[in-house]
Amino acid sequence: MSRIGKLPISIPEKVTITVSDDNVVTVKGPKGELSQQVDASIEVKVEDGNVTFGYAGGKTIEQATKQEHAYHGLYRALVNNMVIGVSTGFKKELELVGVGYRVNDKPNNAIELLLGYTHPIYMQFPAEVKIETKSERNKNPLIILESCDKQLLGLICAKIRSFRKPEPYKGKGVKFVGEVIRRKSGKSAGAK
Secondary structure, eight states, rough: OHHHHHOOOOOOOEEEEEEEEEEEEEEEEEEEEEEEOOOEEEEEEEEEEEEEEEEEOOTTTTTTTTTHHHHHHHHHHHHHHHHHHHOOOHHHHHHHESTTEEEEETTEEEEEEEESSSEEEEEEOOOOOOEEEEOTTTOOEEEEEEESSSHHHHHHHHHHHSSSOOOOOTTOOEEETTTTOOOOOOOOHHHH
């Protein structure tokens, strides 16, 4: 049995969780609404202000397959992220490091990135994601993203970062705030 899957999820105030007949878990809260299809081998129970996960058909730990053990922890983690997302939300900050690297707000939930290419990069975001950009003098520009959906937020951050990944020699590129880039020495340090 998964150690994560055994832990119950406590439901905070103003959050409601419903499980449909076809095993779709829907979580509603002040920040939004999310739903997740759960595999038929996992049973979801909502009782006494807690959500618990078990094996369908009354299976015990010894009877469950390796795949069912994996699903047990996976779906517990996904539903827990949904509960946290609709109650408090998730926030990620990206930093643009490099001379001339800039970001500008555009209408309709979009941004324009200038990352040293010959052309600007325009990126449109879904309505569930809130974008804020900060450009202060003598500081690196920041992109602040907020959403209730952790998976969507991570996907968008990875897409923005893929436009110009941080390189190890000068550290230029798009990185997360607080991320440490492993630096390499140049040619002159290695030649002896």
